[in-house]
Amino acid sequence: MDVIVCVKHVPETAEADLKINPKGTAIEESGLVFDINEWDDYALEEAVQIKEKFEGSVTAITVGPEEADSTLRKCLARGANKAIRLTDPKFEGSDSFATAKILHNVIKDLPFNVILTGALASDDGFAAAGPILAELLGIPHATMVKKIELNGDFARVNRELEGGLEEVIDVKLPAVFSIQTGINEPRYVSIMGIRKAMQKETQVLGLAEVGLSENEVGESGSWIKTEKMYVPPVEKQAEFLAGAPEEIAAKIADILKSRGLV
Amino acid sequence: MKEIFVLTEHRQGEIRDITFEMLAKGRELAEAAKTELAAVLLGSNVKEYAKILSEYTKRVLVVEDAQLENFNSETYQRVLASIIKERKPLLTLMGHTSFGLDLAPSLAVSLNIPLATDCIDLGFRNDALTVTRQMYGGKVNVNCLLKKAESYIGTVRQATFPAGKKSPSNGEIVEITSPLSDEITEKRFVKYVLPPPGGVDITATDVLIGIGRGIKDESEIPSAEELAKALGGALACSRPIVDKGWLPDDRQVGSSGKTVKPKLYIALGISGAFQHILGMKNSDLIIAVNKDPKAPIFGVADYGVVEDLFKIMPSLKSKVEELKK
Ligand SMILES: Cc1cc2nc3c(=O)[nH]c(=O)nc-3n(C[C@H](O)[C@H](O)[C@H](O)COP(=O)(O)OP(=O)(O)OC[C@H]3O[C@@H](n4cnc5c(N)ncnc54)[C@H](O)[C@@H]3O)c2cc1C
Numbered sequence: 001m002d003v004i005v006c007v008k009h010v011p012e013t014a015e016a017d018l019k020i021n022p023k024g025t026a027i028e029e030s031g032l033v034f035d036i037n038e039w040d041d042y043a044l045e046e047a048v049q050i051k052e053k054f055e056g057s058v059t060a061i062t063v064g065p066e067e068a069d070s071t072l073r074k075c076l077a078r079g080a081n082k083a084i085r086l087t088d089p090k091f092e093g094s095d096s097f098a099t100a101k102i103l104h105n106v107i108k109d110l111p112f113n114v115i116l117t118g119a120l121a122s123d124d125g126f127a128a129a130g131p132i133l134a135e136l137l138g139i140p141h142a143t144m145v146k147k148i149e150l151n152g153d154f155a156r157v158n159r160e161l162e163g164g165l166e167e168v169i170d171v172k173l174p175a176v177f178s179i180q181t182g183i184n185e186p187r188y189v190s191i192m193g194i195r196k197a198m199q200k201e202t203q204v205l206g207l208a209e210v211g212l213s214e215n216e217v218g219e220s221g222s223w224i225k226t227e228k229m230y231v232p233p234v235e236k237q238a239e240f241l242a243g244a245p246e247e248i249a250a251k252i253a254d255i256l257k258s259r260g261l262v
Numbered sequence: 263m264k265e266i267f268v269l270t271e272h273r274q275g276e277i278r279d280i281t282f283e284m285l286a287k288g289r290e291l292a293e294a295a296k297t298e299l300a301a302v303l304l305g306s307n308v309k310e311y312a313k314i315l316s317e318y319t320k321r322v323l324v325v326e327d328a329q330l331e332n333f334n335s336e337t338y339q340r341v342l343a344s345i346i347k348e349r350k351p352l353l354t355l356m357g358h359t360s361f362g363l364d365l366a367p368s369l370a371v372s373l374n375i376p377l378a379t380d381c382i383d384l385g386f387r388n389d390a391l392t393v394t395r396q397m398y399g400g401k402v403n404v405n406c407l408l409k410k411a412e413s414y415i416g417t418v419r420q421a422t423f424p425a426g427k428k429s430p431s432n433g434e435i436v437e438i439t440s441p442l443s444d445e446i447t448e449k450r451f452v453k454y455v456l457p458p459p460g461g462v463d464i465t466a467t468d469v470l471i472g473i474g475r476g477i478k479d480e481s482e483i484p485s486a487e488e489l490a491k492a493l494g495g496a497l498a499c500s501r502p503i504v505d506k507g508w509l510p511d512d513r514q515v516g517s518s519g520k521t522v523k524p525k526l527y528i529a530l531g532i533s534g535a536f537q538h539i540l541g542m543k544n545s546d547l548i549i550a551v552n553k554d555p556k557a558p559i560f561g562v563a564d565y566g567v568v569e570d571l572f573k574i575m576p577s578l579k580s581k582v583e584e585l586k587k
Contacts, residue, residue, distance in 0.1 A: 013398040014475065014533045015554055020402065027402065096367070097377070119363075124397055126379050127358075128367035131335075135368035140336060140448040143364045158455065161273070161360045162517055168452040169334070182505035223376035224393075228405045232396070232558070238550060238566030248567050249577035252549060253585055255565065259547060261469065261526050262493065262585050 001056035001150065004110060005047040006103055006117040006129065007040040007075060009068035013122070024228045036071045039118025043179040045186040046148065047116050048079035054150065057081040059110060063091060063102050069202055076197035077189045083200070088207040093219035096124070100132035102217055105210045108137060114155070115176040119144050130178030141176040142169060146183050266292045267323075267354040269342070270303040270315060271361050273333065274454065277311055279425065280357035284418050285318045286426030287384070288355055292320075295386055297352055301433075304341055306331035312435045317428040323349075327440035332451040335364040337442060343372055344441040350413055353384070353391065358417035370415045376408045377415045382422050391416065399535050400558040420517065421540050460512040462496050468525045469495025472515055472542065475502045476531015476552065476571055483508055486530065489579045492586075498522065500532045516541035530571045534559025551575075 011032040019028040036044070047058045060075035061084040062068050072083035086102050094102065107115065115134075120127035127143070134141035146166060147158035153173055158166045160180050171177075207217065219225055241251045256262045268288045271278040285301060292299040300321040303312055306328050315322045323345060329337045342365075346354060356362035358380045370377035376391070378384075382403075383394035391408040393416060408414060464470055471490040477483065483497070490497045497513060504514045515522055517537040527545035532538060534550070534557055542548070543562045550563035551571045560566040567574060 011398075013401060017554070017556065018398060018401050027398065096379075097371070122399065125395070127363050128377065128379050131364065131367040132371050135371035141364075141368065142335075142449070144360050156452070159360060159364070160518055161454075163521070164457055164511060164514075164519060166455045166457075167332075168455060170450040170452060172448045181501065185507065222409070223370070224378050224406050224408050226404050227392075227407050229397070229402050230405075231556075232400065232403045232561075234561060236561060238548075238560045238563035240560075240566045240568065245569060245573040245577045246581075248569060249574060249581045252565070252567075252574075252578055253581035255547075255549075256493075256526065256582070257585055259525075261547070262582050 001050055001054040001113045002059070002111045003047040003050050003056065004059045004061060004107055004112045004115045005040070005043050005075070005080070006115070006133070007044060007060055007062050007071055008037040008118070008121045008123075009034050009062060009064045009071040010037045010121055010123045020229050020231070024230060025226055026229065034067060034070070036074055037118050037121045037123075039120055039122070039179060039181055041186045042181050042183050043116040043118050044075055044078055044080070045184045046179055048187075049184060050114065050148070050150065051079065056113070059084065061103060061106065062086070063094070063099050072202050073194050073197045074189065076200045077193040078187060083202040085202055085204050086210055087204060088210075088217070090207050090214050090218050093222065093225070094217055095222035095224045096126040096128040097132055097223045098217050098221040100129045100136060101212060101221060102210055103129070103133055104136040105212055106205060107133070113174050114150070115174070117176065117178045119178045119180045130176050134176035137176070139174050139176065140171050141178070142171050143178040144180045145177045146180050148177060263298060265298050265300045265321070265349060265351045266295070267300055267302050267346075267351040268319070269354060269356040269362070270301055270311065271357050271359060272305060272308070272311060273361075277314060278357070278359070280359055280418070280420050281315075282318065282425035283421070283423045284355045284357065285315075287418065287423040289319070289426060291353065291384060291386070295352060300351070302342070302345065302354075304330045304338055316433040316435055318426065319429065320433045322433055322435045323438055324435060325438045325440050327442050329442050329446060330440070333361050334446070334449055334451055335368065336446045336449040338365050339369045339372065340446070341441055342369055345438065346373055346413060353414045353416060355416050355418055358419050362417045366415050366417050373413070375413045375415060376411050377417075378406060378408055379417045380419050381416045382419050384416055384418075396536070399533055401556065419536065457511045460510045462512065464496055464498045464513060464515070465520050465522055467496045469493045470498040470515075470522060470524045470527050470545075471495060472498045472500065472527055472529045472532055473503060474500040474530065474532030477503070478531075480506070480508045482572070485575055489575055489582075492579050492582045493526070495524070495526070500535075500538050529559050529563065530575065532559055533557050534562065
């Protein structure tokens with residue numbers, strides 16, 4: 001089984017104080033910590049588990065700048081055999097359609113039985129690159145995948161629906177699966193392991209090598225373009241309780257008491 | 263006349279709420295663009311649904327086929343592609359749900375028309391689609407412009423637009439012959455599975471302490487559990503806690519977990535992603551503790567505390583115990 005896993009290097013923003021650039025087109029990235037996209041982390045683990053079970057190879061591929069090499073090194077340290085980074089100044093502004101086209105043009109010439117992506121990227125949240133890639137390759141896909149059982153020409157997969165419900169479907173291989181969090185337990189790798197992976201080579205390809213023209217990528221090759229980024233308007237805001245922790249706790253306790261909750 | 267389509271989402275004998283939310287938004291868009299709203303309904307034996315939908319829209323386009331009984335992106339894509347090619351709607355709306363996510367992207371590629379996902383608002387400017395989306399877990403909004411095209415697809419976030427009222431007059435029901443001839447074998451529906459019920463039913467609990475990734479480590483869970491006990495409640499959580507295996511599936515609150523309406527929900531270290539908020543925003547009283555003053559959870563909470571949860575949790579527990587004495 002040859003598995004390709006598509007990964008993205010994204011900023012961790014849950015706890016960060018995000019600043020929007022003066023033009024209102026993007027966030028300021030300086031000071032943010034970047035790592036592998038949470039969903040891709042599960043996709044990577046699934047890829048490595050498939051390789052361990054069925055033999056074969058794992059190729060990790062990303063579209064991103066040089067800094068994304070740290071995410072690729074993580075993939076190599078966790079068990080990927082090969083890493084490819086697709087990069088070009090012209091790729092800037094690509095949406096999930098343009099990104100999938102870039103990935104497609106390289107992946108179509110690689111051997112694979114299964115392609116895994118994360119269900120979505122935590123930065124733009126498009127949740128579309130995987131199934132777009134599948135359609136470009138002319139193969140089936142399943143999104144929101146919580147379980148994969150490979151049975152020869154087919155995979156039996158569980159897709160997550162709403163409210164805890166799942167559907168079980170059979171999908172003909174080769175196929176693209178976009179992975180939902182919780183499908184497995186991503187393994188831990190030591191700093192040493194990541195250092196060692198630095199010796200493995202990462203292939204870097206630009207626009208010409210990918211074989212696309214300028215107007216197929218970046219903003220001109222995208223469906224959707226950012227016009228303005230802004231802090232969401234506050235419709236309702238909590239009443240903030242201030243003070244030392246004990247004072248706050250006392251205030252909460254009073255509120256609960258007044259409502260008959262204690 | 264060009265139409266605005268709303269794809270009906272139904273599962274296990276029910277039209278899902280998102281359909282009525284999209285019909286309300288779709289009607290508003292259709293009025294603004296001086297076009298007509300049409301619900302598109304694919305399924306097998308779905309005449310009853312068509313009748314219900316006709317109360318909300320000008321037209322219901324129905325395709326019935328045994329192969330459309332359960333949602334399958336392969337069969338749905340083929341049928342929708344054929345209807346869209348034929349009628350060239352200005353816009354096709356579907357839910358940003360497991361169903362829409364599996365269908366919209368590949369359909370857009372196959373028709374070569376632009377797609378915007380997870381829209382929280384949509385409109386037209388000089389015939390081009392404009393949408394509002396969120397990025398970075400809801401910390402920023404983005405106004406986007408789509409490439410000029412004859413037809414668009416948009417997936418719409420759940421519980422964003424209120425469901426609308428019925429129309430004054432019923433719409434027409436138009437039956438369309440299924441374009442499927444051969445059996446589709448790339449993808450086959452097998453069955454639905456529900457996780458087995460666990461010990462605690464968080465939907466029937468008056469007080470819930472919801473813990474999120476801010477709890478940092480599994481070893482901290484017992485102290486949260488103690489606070490829940492002091493308040494006579496139970497522990498619930500955001501998705502990452504279940505993903506890590508720290509709490510069982512049935513404690514998860516949100517779109518892919520449980521919808522809860524307790525008398526009190528205390529969110530500890532939960533950022534407030536919309537998937538989580540969907541599951542708890544109707545709680546009677548919401549108190550959120552988060553060290554990030556800009557966390558979206560403060561937009562649904564009644565009371566907010568910007569502080570380290572590990573400082574609040576123990577103090578609150580002792581204050582509550584004092585009160586109970
Ligand atoms: C299809 C789909 C379905 C999903 N379904 C669900 C669902 O049903 N339920 C759900 O919850 N999620 C769901 N998610 C995931 C969701 O998008 C978020 O990733 C998730 O809710 C984030 O959980 P969190 O708030 O605990 O973690 P994070 O977003 O990482 O937030 C952690 C928060 O803790 C705060 N914090 C950290 N340390 C402390 C401290 N010491 N004291 C106080 N605060 C602290 C941080 O400031 C931050 O705001 C779904 C996602 C997808 C794509």
